[in-house]
Amino acid sequence: MHIPDAFIPIWQGAIYWIIALVFIALALRWARNEMNEEKLPLVAVLAAGIFALQSFNLPVSMGTSGHLVGGALAAILLGSPFAAVFILSLVLIVQAVLFGDGGITTLGTNIINMGVIGGFVGFYTFRGMMGMTKNMPISGFLAAWLACLIPALACAVEMFLAGTFPLAEGLVAMGIYHAIIGVIEGFVTVAAIYLIITARPDLVDAKVSTPTGA
């Protein structure tokens, strides 16, 4: 899902960068207001944790594997979609600049996909589902699954607009592949949230464990 340089024309990359910068500015505002001395280690460890999560290749089928995204996990634990934008921006910068995973001209696109779309979809699905079902595992699972699937579909659309992959084939391939990875992401996200709520409830946003989630 990390679109590298050259797969998106420079002018389209610039448009995605401008959109991403708006969300990065809002995420920075969140960081200025929310990221105090207590929360800073959590934000940093979540960023490093998501980086580590993304480096775990999970088996899918027929010898293929995929990695997790982590946008939903960040947004749910810190109680804001902008937390996911902030954290995923950090992760994607490190991956692009140090490892060449993703690109510089496509960094805006990748932030939109995994940070903005992943974070907002994950956060609001979780809140909505918690309101309806009052069940953390179901809400967390669905939020993480959608936060994995929808950014992948967005990635396919962006590649189509760039002219580097056809739409139908891209949507089918990315959709099927990430629907499967999303199931794993859902299980791992729920397991991680459950473990953190159990072991260190003080680290988690209070609304995660309340029945209504509101």
Next chain:
Amino acid sequence: MIEELFQIERDAYKDSLIHRLDARVKIAIAFAAIIALVAVPYSTMIYTVGAVFFLFFCILWCCTRLSPVVYVKRVLAIVPLWGVIIFFQIFLKNKYYTDYHVVMSLPFSISIYAESIEFAFILLVKFVICISFIILLSSTTKMQDMLEGAARMGLPAEFALALGMMIRYLFVFGYMYRKINETLKTKCFDALDSHLPYRYRLRQLGYTIGTMFIRSYEQGERVYTSMLCRGYGRDSFLFVEKKPLKGCEWAVLSISLLFIVAVPLAVWLTTVRLF
């Protein structure tokens, strides 16, 4: 990727002309080269631009005194996934060509087109050379230097601070990952082993990830408290010391940027004049 992190940092701690350059110069050169390469249209002119840029990269790489094997290993670690997508281009039509000529027809109405092969090759050239400049940057710049360089270039203080902390935690995670991985190996656990029940593998991975998170957080929390005692805190990166570039660094930066802009422009002008 976590194992690669340690190797990258080991390479960055070596010494050479390029290693000693200010991080800002290297960041600016790498980013400018990537932007210039991506800005070249999807046309065959990328072959000339790519060849000149790759030569430029090779000269810089020779100055790093790092083995070419380091470069090849890192390219091979990155290319495969997107290499598959580049390979699939040979079967696809795209908006950059109007006429397509079939080179080979395969069963199930699948064809390989001459123009698609050309497009795949253009993508490959752009992709590999962009990656090369990133490898050059990360293999010759310590993470801390890169962060300070980025902060001096205007990276917001909140980002710089969180990135600095994140990089520290990455190494904590790295050590934690090694320990946990060794433990899992001694218990003969392999996440890719299809003989083990899928549910068991997922549960084990969930526990592993959760434990890594909590143990790293608790260790990081103790480290952060110690850092606070030594004057490091939320506002530390607001006060990054100013450091002007040296004359030779300005020279390297100016000549490189001029070269990066001039090469695609010269190739484009030559192409336009030819037609």
